[in-house]
Amino acid sequence: MKPKPFLKWAGGKRWFVANYKNIIPQFNGKYVEPFLGSGVVFFHLTPRKGIIADINEELITTYQAIKDSHVRVTNELNNLKELGADYYDVREWSPEDRIQTAARFIYLNRTCWNGLYRVNKQGQFNVPRGTKKIENYPEDDFSVISNSLQKIHIRKSDFKRTIGYAREGDLVFTDPPYTVRHNNNGFIKYNENIFSWENQKELSYSLIKAAERGCKIICTNANHSSIKALYPKELFSIKEVSRFSSISSKTSSRNVYKEIIIQSI
Numbered sequence: 569m570k571p572k573p574f575l576k577w578a579g580g581k582r583w584f585v586a587n588y589k590n591i592i593p594q595f596n597g598k599y600v601e602p603f604l605g606s607g608v609v610f611f612h613l614t615p616r617k618g619i620i621a622d623i624n625e626e627l628i629t630t631y632q633a634i635k636d637s638h639v640r641v642t643n644e645l646n647n648l649k650e651l652g653a654d655y656y657d658v659r660e661w662s663p664e665d666r667i668q669t670a671a672r673f674i675y676l677n678r679t680c681w682n683g684l685y686r687v688n689k690q691g692q693f694n695v696p697r698g699t700k701k702i703e704n705y706p707e708d709d710f711s712v713i714s715n716s717l718q719k720i721h722i723r724k725s726d727f728k729r730t731i732g733y734a735r736e737g738d739l740v741f742t743d744p745p746y747t748v749r750h751n752n753n754g755f756i757k758y759n760e761n762i763f764s765w766e767n768q769k770e771l772s773y774s775l776i777k778a779a780e781r782g783c784k785i786i787c788t789n790a791n792h793s794s795i796k797a798l799y800p801k802e803l804f805s806i807k808e809v810s811r812f813s814s815i816s817s818k819t820s821s822r823n824v825y826k827e828i829i830i831q832s833i
Contacts, residue, residue, distance in 0.1 A: 571614060571716040574634075574674065574705055575627075576683025577606035581743055583811040584788060584829075585612045591807070591829060593784050597737030600783075602730035604631070609741050614716050619733055621725040624685070626673050628724040633670035635717040638710035644671035655679055655697040731774040736782030744771055746790040765794075772798035775830075779803045785832035796828065805831050 573580070585608055592613070599618030601610055604627065610620055622628055633641050644667055648658065659676060663669040677683055681698040688694045723730065727742065734740045745763035771787075776799070779785050785804070789795050796806055807829045 569708075569712045571611045571713045572709070573606040573608050573611050574709070574713060575606040575630075575677050577608075578682070578684050579743065579746070580606045581608040581788065585609060588809060588829065591831065592741075592786065593739065593831075595737060595739040595784050597735060597739070597783075600730060600734045600738055600740045601742070602725070602727035602740075603743050603745070604628075605743065607631075609743075611713075611716065615720070615739075617719050619721045619723065619730060621723040621727075621730040623724065623726055625724050626669060627685075628722060629666045630670040630673045631717065631722045633666045634710055634714055635720075635722060636714075637667055638714040639707060640667045641670045641674070642705075642707045642710055644668060645674060647671075648675050659693060727771060728774050731778050734778045734781070734783045737784075738778075739784045739786070740775065740778050742771065742775065742785075742787045744768070744787070744789065747795075768795065769798060775832075776800065776803060779832040783832070785830070787830040789828055789830060791826040791828045799830050803833060805833055807831070 573582075589612065592609070597617075599610065599613060599615035599620075601607070601618070601620045602622070604610070604620045604622040604624075607620065610618070620631070648671060653675070655676075658672055661668075661672055663672050676693060676695070677685070679698055679700055680695040683698075684695045686693070686695050727744065731740055731742070744767070747763055747765050747768045775785050775787060780803070787799075791808055799806065809827055809829055810824050811827055
């Protein structure tokens with residue numbers, strides 16, 4: 569069985585896999601992804617070796633727990649369901665170990681508003697309850713996911729360090745928080761921090777160096793001239809693509825947006 573993403577994530581790449589998977593090049597090295605989120609591209613490729621990372625500690629803890637102890641995570645989720653746990657009680661819960669952390673994270677992801685991950689200045693998850701009740705996945709689903717992670721290194725790490733591990737023949741897929749939100753000038757918060765313009769420049773520098781080492785690069789990003797200018801034409805090609813955004817709470821605000829796919833040549 570092919571594993572499926574078990575999380576819903578704002579800015580997830582289901583649209584990319586559905587419409588542009590032919591863009592993904594063949595590679596004979598490892599898979600490297602520094603902004604993991606729901607891991608849509610990772611699960612689509614199911615690489616034999618790789619490094620997946622994120623700075624979101626609870627997210628990484630959840631992946632590690634499923635990799636090592638998927639049955640215990642399933643049992644903890646079942647306990648929450650059988651006890652009829654209240655969303656806001658779970659949101660205020662302070663887990664004692666990584667199994668509880670993973671169960672809480674999955675529970676909140678499946679039942680909060682639109683699968684959004686957001687924390688306040690104190691680092692506390694503060695997304696309101698959505699319309700769905702808890703949605704468990706059967707144990708065999710987590711078993712397949714666990715199997716796909718066995719030879720994968722899962723790390724809490726920033727993007728610069730993660731991309732630094734990539735070598736010739738590796739595929740680096742990056743889907744950073746968008747500094748420029750599509751064609752507007754807003755910013756998107758990523759955990760407690762803002763992924764700043766300086767971060768965008770650091771990301772482009774890291775990807776340029778990786779491309780020069782012989783890595784294959786795919787980067788999705790905002791469709792903005794300032795982003796395009798960061799990637800030299802002798803190393804990268806840029807393709808404009810469209811996607812539908814459903815993250816807004818207002819139907820009238822949900823629309824088709826232009827993004828770009830940056831590829832190493």
